Amino acid sequence: LKTQKKLIARVETRVMELHSYDTPEFVALEAQHVAPQYKKWIKSVSNVE
Template sequence: MDAGAQGAFEGGDRPGAPAVVLVTAPDLAVGRELARTLVEERLVACVNLVPGLTSVYRWEGAVEEASEVLLVMKTVRRRVAELERRVRELHPYDVPEFVVLAPEHTGARYLAWLIAETA
């Protein structure tokens, strides 16, 4: 297997391992501002904004329902802690969603781009 193909399987807790982070925002304007700031600061390489979600959740003892936008952020493990701090600083929610997923596989060229854009 060549080095490029091996990179596609880099995973686990290695600093260059890819990570997908899910964050919700109250609307598209807030989501777009978060996305642009985090990309500009190189904490993430890319953010997909997925509008039109309805979230049902328990908050302060009551079941709530709200429209939200999902931000699907692509980054590397070494940026996750700093990314979480920055999301908490910028986000309007008291308790913003911050869920980190570890991809099972990432294409070698995409992983190389991801690492370069978060350097």
């Protein structure tokens, strides 16, 4: 799963609500490098109003 840093808490909350495990694994890792075109794309598709 990929998302923006500012959305991690919302994503984690939703994963915990929906997952069938009592304690699902949820780990957030920061990318060392992101290609500029990909960064632009991920921001455009994960834009939350």
